Amino acid sequence: MTPAGGGPLVAVRDLTVRFPTRHGVVEAVRGVSFRVDRGQVVAIVGESGSGKSVTARSLVGLAGEGARVGAAELAFDGADLRQVRGRAWRALRGRRVGFVLQDALGSLDPLRRVGAEVAEPLRAHRIVPGRQVDAEVVRLLGEAGIPAPESRARQYPHQLSGGLRQRALIASALAARPDLLIADEPTTALDATVQRQVLALLRERVGDGTAVLLISHDLGVVAEIADHVYVMKDGRFVEDGPAAAVLESPSHPHTKTLVGAVAGHARGARPGRVSPSAPEAAGTAREVLRAEGLVKRYTLPGRGEFTAVEDVSVTVGAGETLGVVGESGSGKTTLGRLLMGLLEPDAGRVLLDGRPWDGLRGPERRAARRGVQMIYQHPLSSFDPRYTARQILEEPLRADRTPREERDRRVALLLEHVGLAPDVLGRRARELSGGQRQRLAIARALAPGPQVIVCDEPVSALDASIQAQVLDVLEDVQERLGVAYVFVSHDLGVIRRLSHRVVVMKDGRVVESGEMEKVFDHPEHPYTKALIDAVPRFSSRFRRVPGGRA
Numbered sequence: 001m002t003p004a005g006g007g008p009l010v011a012v013r014d015l016t017v018r019f020p021t022r023h024g025v026v027e028a029v030r031g032v033s034f035r036v037d038r039g040q041v042v043a044i045v046g047e048s049g050s051g052k053s054v055t056a057r058s059l060v061g062l063a064g065e066g067a068r069v070g071a072a073e074l075a076f077d078g079a080d081l082r083q084v085r086g087r088a089w090r091a092l093r094g095r096r097v098g099f100v101l102q103d104a105l106g107s108l109d110p111l112r113r114v115g116a117e118v119a120e121p122l123r124a125h126r127i128v129p130g131r132q133v134d135a136e137v138v139r140l141l142g143e144a145g146i147p148a149p150e151s152r153a154r155q156y157p158h159q160l161s162g163g164l165r166q167r168a169l170i171a172s173a174l175a176a177r178p179d180l181l182i183a184d185e186p187t188t189a190l191d192a193t194v195q196r197q198v199l200a201l202l203r204e205r206v207g208d209g210t211a212v213l214l215i216s217h218d219l220g221v222v223a224e225i226a227d228h229v230y231v232m233k234d235g236r237f238v239e240d241g242p243a244a245a246v247l248e249s250p251s252h253p254h255t256k257t258l259v260g261a262v263a264g265h266a267r268g269a270r271p272g273r274v275s276p277s278a279p280e281a282a283g284t285a286r287e288v289l290r291a292e293g294l295v296k297r298y299t300l301p302g303r304g305e306f307t308a309v310e311d312v313s314v315t316v317g318a319g320e321t322l323g324v325v326g327e328s329g330s331g332k333t334t335l336g337r338l339l340m341g342l343l344e345p346d347a348g349r350v351l352l353d354g355r356p357w358d359g360l361r362g363p364e365r366r367a368a369r370r371g372v373q374m375i376y377q378h379p380l381s382s383f384d385p386r387y388t389a390r391q392i393l394e395e396p397l398r399a400d401r402t403p404r405e406e407r408d409r410r411v412a413l414l415l416e417h418v419g420l421a422p423d424v425l426g427r428r429a430r431e432l433s434g435g436q437r438q439r440l441a442i443a444r445a446l447a448p449g450p451q452v453i454v455c456d457e458p459v460s461a462l463d464a465s466i467q468a469q470v471l472d473v474l475e476d477v478q479e480r481l482g483v484a485y486v487f488v489s490h491d492l493g494v495i496r497r498l499s500h501r502v503v504v505m506k507d508g509r510v511v512e513s514g515e516m517e518k519v520f521d522h523p524e525h526p527y528t529k530a531l532i533d534a535v536p537r538f539s540s541r542f543r544r545v546p547g548g549r550a
Contacts, residue, residue: 115153163328285317
């Protein structure tokens, strides 16, 4: 496609980005070159830490504190970005270049309502007359797939689910109708049906001439929307070409590894693992957790009472994984917090080993708390940033007054369970890779010796190869220790691989449940069918596979 003006919208040649550290200079990006044309989607894919996000941020002067950026050419619509300073950046960002970051909670101002966040670029760049701003905000939120946008606009970011926050961030980035949208993992927090809606929105904008630079570890999304793909490893591009050619017939070993990880992920459990239906089929799983008729309601501004969970009942057996799936806002996370005893239900009860949470007080409740732990989606935000990995693992052991010698033995055993080397113990969470942090989160959840672990989107932020490794760890831990999982996720591939039984939630209710194979291979409820059909996947012939099954 020939861009307006006879040249590319984005032209990058021999880009390098270096960061000074205590141990010398780290070269995060090493001489990469690429172009993005108007009306084109260019994707950069690679493992965590490969340099893809730093590459994208360099285009808008946000490479990072202390970054040393160099390039033979770094141009946007013919303008030399190497010469841009101060106010010129502010005129470029938002108006001509929109940016969607992966961490919506960290990107949205916690003190401003969502509507004000989306309205900012409209007002700053005078996209619409002042009297039309509120209506345009509602339109943009609805376009991004947010239900009841008028009410959601009056809420704060912390009052929205992760998926709703991400959609609000996308609406804000598209508000000024930019020429280029840099989208860094824009659909990671979204379920399949909303992901499809957002991809359709991006395709519509691309059809109008907007260019998209997509950073993603989800090769299904890349296959669905990208025109050209660059594969990055250790700061360099190791392969690039038309998306169909790269993903259908990869030539570089690293690209083959990435594509192979997705294919293996789609096929389900790795070879040698016990069939997911084995515990229930054998009928030997002792019930460790039961929820009966759970109800949880909230009051929303201008909208009255909102029911997040309505009459939900589930059971979990020892050594079993119960998968909980559904759209963002369906009540999945609220259910997990109710099971943890972090929220009090308005009706119903949760029983641990036959005893209800509400019947436990003081020391009894604290003792029971050790039996149910949680793994969060973003471990970096759940760890104390001052703590080393050793302190993170020892915290529950110190609370139990475990002797020092026994603590050392338990910490070593926890590292062994999750496949971490002892040299991580002296490092803080921010000094670890995404995969290492998630392994540390698993080890921390295991430290008190729980019977049940609630896993809230624990691998959604990880690329396919690291995700596969973490899932291997979860499977190994379950087989070795017999711990039960309640696995909350919008990623149906992950749920299919790990779960024995599945419940499907919509609008706070369970609309379908049963053994994993039955729900996925023979879904009965229209909503379940829609979820499965919406999953973006690619086959060996680069065609979408109905139902997301490879």
